[in-house]
Amino acid sequence: MPVYVDISRCIGCRSCEVACKRVHGGKGHVNVHMVGDHASVPIFCHHCEEATCTMACYTGALYKDAERTAFDVEKCTGCGLCQLACPFGVVWSDKIAHKCDLCAGRETPTCIISCPANALSTDFALASSRARARAAMAVARGR
Amino acid sequence: MLVPTVCPYCGAGCQFFVSVEKERATGIEYMPEHPASEGALCSKGNAALEILYHPDRLQHPLKRKGDGWAKISWKEALELTARGLGGALKRFGPECVGFLSSSKCTNEENYLIEKMARCLGSKNIDNCARLCHSPSVVGLNRTLGAAGMTNPISDIANSKCIFIIGSNLAENHAILSRWIHRARDSGAVVIVADPRMTHTAWMADIFLQLKPGTDVALLCGMAHVIIKEGLVDSEYIGKWTRGYEGLVESVLDYTPEKVSEITGIPAGDIVRAARAYAISPASSILYSMGITQHSTGTDNVQAIANLALICGQLGRQGTGVMPLRGQNNVQGACDMGALAEFYPGYRRADDPETARFFSCAWGVDLPVGRGLTATEMVDAAARGKIRAMYIAGEDPANSDPSSSYTRDSLEKLDFLVVQDIFMTATAQLADVVLPASAWAEKEGSYTSTERRVQWSCKAIEPPGEARSDLEIVCALANSLGLQFNYPDAASVLSEINQLVPQYGGIVRERLNGSGLVWPCPNPDHPGTPILHTQGFKLQDGRAAIVPVQYSPAAEEASWEYPFILTTGRVAVHHNAGSMTRRSPSLIEREGELFIEINAQDATKLRIADGDEVSISSQRGETTARARLTGRVKRGVVFMPFHFPGTNMLTTEATDPEAKIPEFKVSACKISRRD
Numbered sequence: 036m037p038v039y040v041d042i043s044r045c046i047g048c049r050s051c052e053v054a055c056k057r058v059h060g061g062k063g064h065v066n067v068h069m070v071g072d073h074a075s076v077p078i079f080c081h082h083c084e085e086a087t088c089t090m091a092c093y094t095g096a097l098y099k100d101a102e103r104t105a106f107d108v109e110k111c112t113g114c115g116l117c118q119l120a121c122p123f124g125v126v127w128s129d130k131i132a133h134k135c136d137l138c139a140g141r142e143t144p145t146c147i148i149s150c151p152a153n154a155l156s157t158d159f160a161l162a163s164s165r166a167r168a169r170a171a172m173a174v175a176r177g178r
Numbered sequence: 179m180l181v182p183t184v185c186p187y188c189g190a191g192c193q194f195f196v197s198v199e200k201e202r203a204t205g206i207e208y209m210p211e212h213p214a215s216e217g218a219l220c221s222k223g224n225a226a227l228e229i230l231y232h233p234d235r236l237q238h239p240l241k242r243k244g245d246g247w248a249k250i251s252w253k254e255a256l257e258l259t260a261r262g263l264g265g266a267l268k269r270f271g272p273e274c275v276g277f278l279s280s281s282k283c284t285n286e287e288n289y290l291i292e293k294m295a296r297c298l299g300s301k302n303i304d305n306c307a308r309l310c311h312s313p314s315v316v317g318l319n320r321t322l323g324a325a326g327m328t329n330p331i332s333d334i335a336n337s338k339c340i341f342i343i344g345s346n347l348a349e350n351h352a353i354l355s356r357w358i359h360r361a362r363d364s365g366a367v368v369i370v371a372d373p374r375m376t377h378t379a380w381m382a383d384i385f386l387q388l389k390p391g392t393d394v395a396l397l398c399g400m401a402h403v404i405i406k407e408g409l410v411d412s413e414y415i416g417k418w419t420r421g422y423e424g425l426v427e428s429v430l431d432y433t434p435e436k437v438s439e440i441t442g443i444p445a446g447d448i449v450r451a452a453r454a455y456a457i458s459p460a461s462s463i464l465y466s467m468g469i470t471q472h473s474t475g476t477d478n479v480q481a482i483a484n485l486a487l488i489c490g491q492l493g494r495q496g497t498g499v500m501p502l503r504g505q506n507n508v509q510g511a512c513d514m515g516a517l518a519e520f521y522p523g524y525r526r527a528d529d530p531e532t533a534r535f536f537s538c539a540w541g542v543d544l545p546v547g548r549g550l551t552a553t554e555m556v557d558a559a560a561r562g563k564i565r566a567m568y569i570a571g572e573d574p575a576n577s578d579p580s581s582s583y584t585r586d587s588l589e590k591l592d593f594l595v596v597q598d599i600f601m602t603a604t605a606q607l608a609d610v611v612l613p614a615s616a617w618a619e620k621e622g623s624y625t626s627t628e629r630r631v632q633w634s635c636k637a638i639e640p641p642g643e644a645r646s647d648l649e650i651v652c653a654l655a656n657s658l659g660l661q662f663n664y665p666d667a668a669s670v671l672s673e674i675n676q677l678v679p680q681y682g683g684i685v686r687e688r689l690n691g692s693g694l695v696w697p698c699p700n701p702d703h704p705g706t707p708i709l710h711t712q713g714f715k716l717q718d719g720r721a722a723i724v725p726v727q728y729s730p731a732a733e734e735a736s737w738e739y740p741f742i743l744t745t746g747r748v749a750v751h752h753n754a755g756s757m758t759r760r761s762p763s764l765i766e767r768e769g770e771l772f773i774e775i776n777a778q779d780a781t782k783l784r785i786a787d788g789d790e791v792s793i794s795s796q797r798g799e800t801t802a803r804a805r806l807t808g809r810v811k812r813g814v815v816f817m818p819f820h821f822p823g824t825n826m827l828t829t830e831a832t833d834p835e836a837k838i839p840e841f842k843v844s845a846c847k848i849s850r851r852d
Contacts, residue, residue: 046348048749054221
């Protein structure tokens, strides 16, 4: 259950970055990238099914907890192998590893509620169902 | 403990809870039940708590001592201020004293500041609405009879065509984008007109990239197409408007081809946009400072109102004219009469009846006539006509155009008192600085851009000896010989209930939760989310169509200054930046002044991305980091105004009626610094 992004809605306001940072003691896990003049893309942890960060982690600090790729700070040695292993660059190490924990202890991840544009959700199908609705509308109106 | 507060940044009116533990604000909790934000917050809102405990917070009253500052007691500060302002009142007369109220302060505080100014005999009271939406106040009052968003923010979702002109709401009023996306999901067409390909333009189906300062031409051109193709709503025009014939004649010359020549927009796009707006069953127009901050600001606003009126796109769900206000209480500051030309409730200051009414209510003789505006006060200070000023929560030294002129003018004052939470550039020029409270340290009501009056509760105590603005104003008024005995904000609000008809029913007890939308004339009234459903508050209930003509911006590109500089905002900063530049998670995301320049122009000037460049205009010079981009067309450059340098360059040319400076169009030249 990672956070899914509807790229067509992202407005590059960086609310998710600041909100994430706020609830994680000043260390955020989201990065919004401005791509050219036309788009912004927030990059999140994918909570991969076969998470390379957990494979690289020799102490078991990073581990799979059902759909979530979880992190046990007690076991982290700060070696940084997870950072090298992550193909998306969303795990990073600064004394200890930092990564998205889907806001453990909160009902909904903070970034999702905070997003002013409703671009984020935990519903994988949402972005595509919105796209279908828009396409249907365009067909109906003939443009 | 969770304390509900209204966000201190833009005018969208988002609320959030401040969580308080052991009398300290420790975190933010969202408010999903909020009608405008549904719990969302932009980056600034998320970082709001960072300023509360900032080491730069003013904690003691200060007086100027040589080149530095000396801490003084409140007693001494009030005595000095009373002597400074009182002395000027006595020696030079009340017309030589100026008051700037704050669009960051509550309705109650704004009411008291304007009351203090007027009770002391001064007509010179204004607030920074002068710099953002004074043309809306003038233009919309004249055409529609009410200045404010006509429809609620959430109603944008019901729109079938959303025309956004001169507003980068994706960055500046971010929560509006969720409603626009929702409308798009139901098939709405989005039109964005802006000289820059902004984040807002990403949402557009039709993007009109016009030359800065050509808005009237575009709007008249659209009206031309709509009239020529018979897309007007004749029934609506006949029933609810006057002056249509004049408009038909005035837009005759604005053919798409001619408008295309003036604005730089392809003629076909103008026609497409005009048709989309006119034929949709519910169209709304959203605009902001890209419309108002021009020497033709009032004309721009009137041209917008004309378009809405001839298409009958008012008074129903999903329609409307929506000026998006920039400060959390700039709507309220205007409603409360902290304006040179209006008393509370938009009663005209030059109407003797107004003065009589408030004289009776306040028990003093009041001056009749319009006072000096914020920008005129600065001019008057330069000429020695204004000798003393009281400035609360505003930073004209940074936010006014032509900064060095503004600073020189303020330095000429015999006495300046500034009431703020930080030592701003303006406070640096003061004789006495009074430490005030941030939003979470006081209570009171704020009016958001959708006319929603909401109560913000006090979460924590102000730092050190800082006091709430309400306490400071009362103490100051009393030391100047007035009788301001208000124990709390609620007692001020009950006086407002008596004197401002729109706020008649907006009593403290009804303001818990998401508040009330004015006009709300009596305690049983539910509020009025949509205006103009049954005509207009003007003669015969009809709106006035006021023809306007395009005239070029005051400054054009020249051989010496070949670029047109337009200014605006970015997502992580707010206005003059005294708060956001002190907020670590915001300043680390946008740390310095930059200038967006078209990559082709930059190449000709041998400027590479990231180069430090110097920019100069007739008023001054500043440096910034170059960002090469395709967002602006050739010949146009963009700078955000959150950093002190930008307004060194901007022009003092103002709109003749609303007196707003033309921040959006200044000629400048650029060169690499090395």
